[in-house]
Amino acid sequence: MTGWEAWLDDEEAGAVMRTVVRQLKLWREAAGLTQAEFGAAIGYGEELVSSVERGRRIPRPEYLDAADDALGAGGKISAMKKDVAEIRYPKTVRDLKKLEAEAVELAAYNNSVIHGLLQTPEYARAVFSARRPPFTADELDQRLSARVARQEIVSETAGRPLFSFVQCESTLRRPLGGRMVMRGQLERLLTVGGLPHVDLQVLPLSHEENPGLAGSFRLLRLRDGTTVGHLEVQHISRVIADPKEVQLLEMRYGAIRAQALSPRESLALIEKVLGET
Structure with missing residues (x-):
């Protein structure tokens, strides 16, 4: 057990x-x-x-x-x-999973690692294993199981919510877990990026402007029409409901998407990085 x-x-x-x-x-x-x-x-x-x-x-x-x-x-x-x-999963994970289940649209920008909903189990294990102080074997297994369970919402059969992911190019080139783990992760991105309810974009390192330097975040538009934000940094997980703060995140995400490659161009870049891995 x-x-x-x-x-x-x-x-x-x-x-x-x-x-x-x-x-x-x-x-x-x-x-x-x-x-x-x-x-x-x-x-x-x-x-x-x-x-x-x-x-x-x-x-x-x-x-x-x-x-x-x-x-x-x-x-x-x-x-x-x-x-x-x-209840096997920590409360922060359960709360986030409930929010995701209520969302009709989910948008996320990541500049450090691949977004959790897009991670392969091997990549996720590498991310959790990098933590200091390290998780125990049981803690690592718990978090890995929780992450994989949340990914059901992105499956092709779900079709809801709509997803918009923007990944900084650095996350495609950071070899977490080693070469073979990254190859599997890039292949996973190509698969998910081809789903009809998913827009996957890459913000290139070659662009001089990057509105996402302040860090990763996500936005969830709920069934009742409201939008909430979510920030996760170090050991802190925070849901943002204040309309003014949410509006700032929405403006920032719009600027990030405008600077990113189109979904088609982004998949081509991921294929290029895969060929180099």
Whole structure:
């Protein structure tokens, strides 16, 4: 169950965990099973069962399915899988995922790394591994799983929201993870950039003007017509709702897009960099 430690300082996750734990314990005790007997019945050790029931370990979906079968719960325990899977991720990730789910249009500029929604798992692992102090193996796996889960929104079948990405050319040439990882990442950009609901642009290093020197940011236009911004720097993740601040970001993004290559020219540049990698 690596990577499924509970976020003990997260009130929302804690409330869900208390409900799940209470139900698991009630069902086990009603069946007259000790933790050791229950663990043997579902294929897990007593120590792990104890960690789950103390709220220190989030039960994986297969754990809940096995518990449902062993306790004859008729799907009542398995029904908790969706809620439990959501709290596996840190609150900042969950909040951002909710915003993305509400968005009808998402725009993002990145000048340090490839945008998270566009990253391959290998590239994302290289980004997380560069962190200092480093993440533990479990923390790295948690963040990688959270990032991959968020990428479902960009899939071809989703078709919503509309996406506009502008990447500084430097992010295409920074060899995070090594040559083969970057080749896979550039190929991923070409694939996503060809989707009908995605505009992918590159801001060339050869341009003298760069309105995005202040750093990466994103804009999300929500279903109710409002727009919010999001900034992430170092260990700080901030959602911006103040209309005046959002307007500044919108003006800045418009200037960045105007300086960037067109989507077709951008894909050609990515192909060129891929050929050089």
